[in-house]
Amino acid sequence: MAELGARMADGTPQAAALGFRLVSAASGVGSMAVPYRADLVGDPDTGVLAGGVITTLLDHVCGMAATSAMLEKGGATSLATLDLRIDYMRSAAPGREVIALARCYKLTRSIAFVRASAFEDSEDNPVATAQAAFAFTRPPAAT
Amino acid sequence: MSEARAERLAAMLARVPYMTFLGLTAELAGDEMTAILPFQPHLVGNVMLPALHGGVIGAFLEMTALLQLAVREPLRRQPRTIDVTIEYLRPGRAQTTYARADVRKIGKRIANVHVEAWQEARATPVAALRGHFMLSSPEEG
8 A cells, every 4th residue: 555655646747746745545545745836826816726736636546545445355456537526615725735535435346436535634624525436447356 | 809808818827827837728719718738748647558647637627617717708806616527538648638618607606617628539528527616705796
């Protein structure tokens, strides 16, 4: 799991470009953080990070949670995102790092269902929440 | 009219740092805008394929919606995203991606926007987005 986490933080060009930091990795769970950076701001009037940065962070940790859940099952690791729904509850605090935490709450032979949230301090006070579904390109049972 | 639209589009592209980070550009034909995301190595999410990061595609669709709202009419402030649903249809290959947004409903405070992105052919989209955007808060009227 540590290897998966490291690969997903440094081995992905877009994650490296955004400066993603691995927070934790476990079976079916993934957490990463994105630092606050002036070049990632979405509205200069407010100094808030762009929604797209949060979108990418949430997509990334959801994929990490799905991949680790599938790896534990001993299945194929190639997966495709089917859909991603994000609710933006409030603006991220300017100057603060944003953390995202994803959990794969259901894994079938071909689909992983994942929920995630993004926050500065606590999951109870989210900036955004997400729900995603992933399809494994090869079902685990077929390998 | 079209000059004012082009000015609003250029102003939005220039003022948002994250759009510069993505390398986003756009073209305007009358009131029809096409957002363009040229391929860059730092946008890759899967180095094996290689494919654009799913988050980048989602972000590109969301930025296209915001640009379309800015082009449509002068806004007092930048709209805020309320929610988005992104459907991934095909892998985003290591090549230029295009997107067009359709403002389906615009009220006093909330807009509903659909966006579709494609690469080689518009008939085979790589992803689509449906989202709601807050134009102004209640206290602002």
